[in-house]
Amino acid sequence: MENTINVHSFELGDYKCSVIQDFDQPWTVWELFSNVPKDELEAKLRETGEDPGIRRCGNVLLLQLGTNNILVDAGLPDGNLLQGLEQLGITPRDIDSLVLTHADMDHVGYLDIFDKATVYFPEKAYTMWTTNEDMMIDELARLFQGKAPIEQVKGMEAQRRKFAQEVLPSISARLSRVKEGEAFLNDFTFIESGGHRSDHHALEVRSGDHTLLHVVDTFRLSLQLTKPHLACRFDTYQGLVKAIIPLLAKRAIEKHAIVLGTHITFPGLCQLEEAENGFVMKPLAEVN
Ligand SMILES: [Zn+2]
Numbered sequence: 001m002e003n004t005i006n007v008h009s010f011e012l013g014d015y016k017c018s019v020i021q022d023f024d025q026p027w028t029v030w031e032l033f034s035n036v037p038k039d040e041l042e043a044k045l046r047e048t049g050e051d052p053g054i055r056r057c058g059n060v061l062l063l064q065l066g067t068n069n070i071l072v073d074a075g076l077p078d079g080n081l082l083q084g085l086e087q088l089g090i091t092p093r094d095i096d097s098l099v100l101t102h103a104d105m106d107h108v109g110y111l112d113i114f115d116k117a118t119v120y121f122p123e124k125a126y127t128m129w130t131t132n133e134d135m136m137i138d139e140l141a142r143l144f145q146g147k148a149p150i151e152q153v154k155g156m157e158a159q160r161r162k163f164a165q166e167v168l169p170s171i172s173a174r175l176s177r178v179k180e181g182e183a184f185l186n187d188f189t190f191i192e193s194g195g196h197r198s199d200h201h202a203l204e205v206r207s208g209d210h211t212l213l214h215v216v217d218t219f220r221l222s223l224q225l226t227k228p229h230l231a232c233r234f235d236t237y238q239g240l241v242k243a244i245i246p247l248l249a250k251r252a253i254e255k256h257a258i259v260l261g262t263h264i265t266f267p268g269l270c271q272l273e274e275a276e277n278g279f280v281m282k283p284l285a286e287v288n
Pocket of ligand 1 (some may be wrong): 217263
């Protein structure tokens with residue numbers, strides 16, 4: 001019998017939203033923040049009460065409005081996304097719009113399968129990939145050079161080269177480039193937040209009085225929200241991430257937004273509150 005994929009559905013104004021758990025891997029805080037001194041991490045864990053044993057989840061968001069199906073990011077190759085969609089009665093050809101936040105492997109895995117979808121990609125991300133290809137290929141691999149097996153690093157480079165040279169040109173006819181801050185699909189806006197990678201963007205969706213702020217890969221744990229803000233070792237420009245975290249957190253609080261993070265433990269949803277030492281992630285039930 002096939003396993004059931006975790007899917008969490010909720011409403012955002014007129015939208016029916018579903019978070020599909022694309023993947024779930026055991027991980028520890030020590031591995032994720034191996035660049036942070038151990039005593040500093042231990043102090044932060046005591047502050048937030050988080051467990052050092054964590055899950056690395058991949059959450060993919062589907063929004064449905066009438067007969068329109070909008071998917072945010074295209075999952076990890078060989079992840080559970082297609083099976084999760086099938087559970088919701090949706091085939092890849094039913095996806096009308098695909099919103100791409102950045103081109104890391106776990107966000108573009110099934111891009112070619114959604115071949116009926118218009119692909120919304122930030123203008124800045126497109127420009128980076130088409131004018132700075134070498135830099136974009138190197139951005140991820142250099143984080144792992146000397147720290148991961150050489151084949152793994154070469155695999156990352158190959159995946160990113162393929163995105164620049166084959167995947168991006170192959171979707172050019174259905175690609176819609178969107179400027180930061182400009183509304184698209186009526187209710188969607190990209191927010192430039194290029195710290196994790198230089199093409200990385202957060203996303204805001206509004207429906208009536210309701211706002212969802214998808215922080216994508218900006219943070220994944222409460223301990224990253226405590227001052228001084230902590231960036232994880234998967235972030236290429238860690239100084240920028242530290243500056244972006246409080247900006248996004250303040251924006252979420254101002255708008256009373258539901259916050260979604262791709263790698264926050266499934267279903268990846270929370271609300272943020274300001275605290276003496278930064279911000280805290282609150283489960284939605286506690287805030288409502
Ligand atoms: Zn990611």
